Amino acid sequence: MKVINMSNNSSDTAKEFAQALHQSGFVVLTETGIEQSDIESLYSNWLNFFYQADDSKKSFLYNKDTVAGFIPRTVSETAKGFTKKDLKEIYHYYDGKICPPEQKEISDNIRLRLLDLSAKLLGWLHEYLPQEIKTELEEPLDSMAKDSPQTLFRMNYYPPLDSFSDDAKSGAQRAESHADINLITLLPNVSSAGLEAKTRDGKWTPVPYMPNSIVINSGDMLAMRTKDFYPSFYHRVIQPSNSHEERISLAFCVHPKEECKLSEHHTAHSFLQERYREMKVK
Ligand SMILES: [Fe+2]
Numbered sequence: 204m205k206v207i208n209m210s211n212n213s214s215d216t217a218k219e220f221a222q223a224l225h226q227s228g229f230v231v232l233t234e235t236g237i238e239q240s241d242i243e244s245l246y247s248n249w250l251n252f253f254y255q256a257d258d259s260k261k262s263f264l265y266n267k268d269t270v271a272g273f274i275p276r277t278v279s280e281t282a283k284g285f286t287k288k289d290l291k292e293i294y295h296y297y298d299g300k301i302c303p304p305e306q307k308e309i310s311d312n313i314r315l316r317l318l319d320l321s322a323k324l325l326g327w328l329h330e331y332l333p334q335e336i337k338t339e340l341e342e343p344l345d346s347m348a349k350d351s352p353q354t355l356f357r358m359n360y361y362p363p364l365d366s367f368s369d370d371a372k373s374g375a376q377r378a379e380s381h382a383d384i385n386l387i388t389l390l391p392n393v394s395s396a397g398l399e400a401k402t403r404d405g406k407w408t409p410v411p412y413m414p415n416s417i418v419i420n421s422g423d424m425l426a427m428r429t430k431d432f433y434p435s436f437y438h439r440v441i442q443p444s445n446s447h448e449e450r451i452s453l454a455f456c457v458h459p460k461e462e463c464k465l466s467e468h469h470t471a472h473s474f475l476q477e478r479y480r481e482m483k484v485k
Pocket residue numbers: 381382383438
């Protein structure tokens with residue numbers, strides 16, 4: 204998996220990034236300008252939310268129509284094609300929708316910076332699309348995502364394994380094998396290892412866990428819209444060997460506006476609704 208230092212910021216960086224995503228669907232970026240200390244503050248702030256009693260968290264319970272808000276472990280998600288729920292709790296924060304007041308300021312700060320970075324990355328991906336794919340697009344990839352209310356700040360909290368029942372843990376993963384729904388996902392500085400991606404030859408490979416880095420992966424919407432030029436690969440978060448270890452990660456999921464056409468059969472809206480039903484969130 205390619206590791207790219209963003210501090211060079213030359214046209215070579217853009218090309219290198221697009222080629223790496225084309226080849227493996229995952230890229231690790233370092234020196235992005237988003238400091239590790241800021242991400243660590245974000246994570247410790249959100250841990251305070253997840254450490255609260257269920258009754259307190261449930262005052263932010265998710266809305267079934269918008270899926271904004273807190274999704275408890277009793278709902279969690281079930282990856283497409285699997286039966287066991289993931290071993291996690293989730294908070295979906297959309298701009299302008301429900302957010303715990305103590306977490307809002309720091310989340311908005313990071314959200315805006317990730318939004319800027321994602322616009323730059325999508326611009327690079329568009330620039331290096333083959334001409335025959337580019338001409339079929341109604342608008343550039345970065346413009347599809349511009350001001351999209353569907354772009355999602357998604358905090359994943361994986362509690363220690365020993366807080367789950369044996370039945371819940373048996374045959375389950377922290378996040379079972381899945382492909383992301385959206386255009387691209389930005390994963391800054393996760394708090395521990397455990398993320399694995401499936402390579403083209405079908406092998407599970409650990410995604411490099413590096414300080415001061417952001418992992419970028421392409422999602423199904425990008426793959427669909429670019430006819431798999433930027434492929435969307437399966438990935439998962441495996442159970443750790445230490446049953447006391449917790450994990451927290453922010454997945455910043457960049458979505459197109461819902462009216463954007465993805466294929467002959469799908470708009471971004473119809474595809475998203477189908478996937479949420481498959482994941483038993485709706
Ligand atoms: Fe994912």
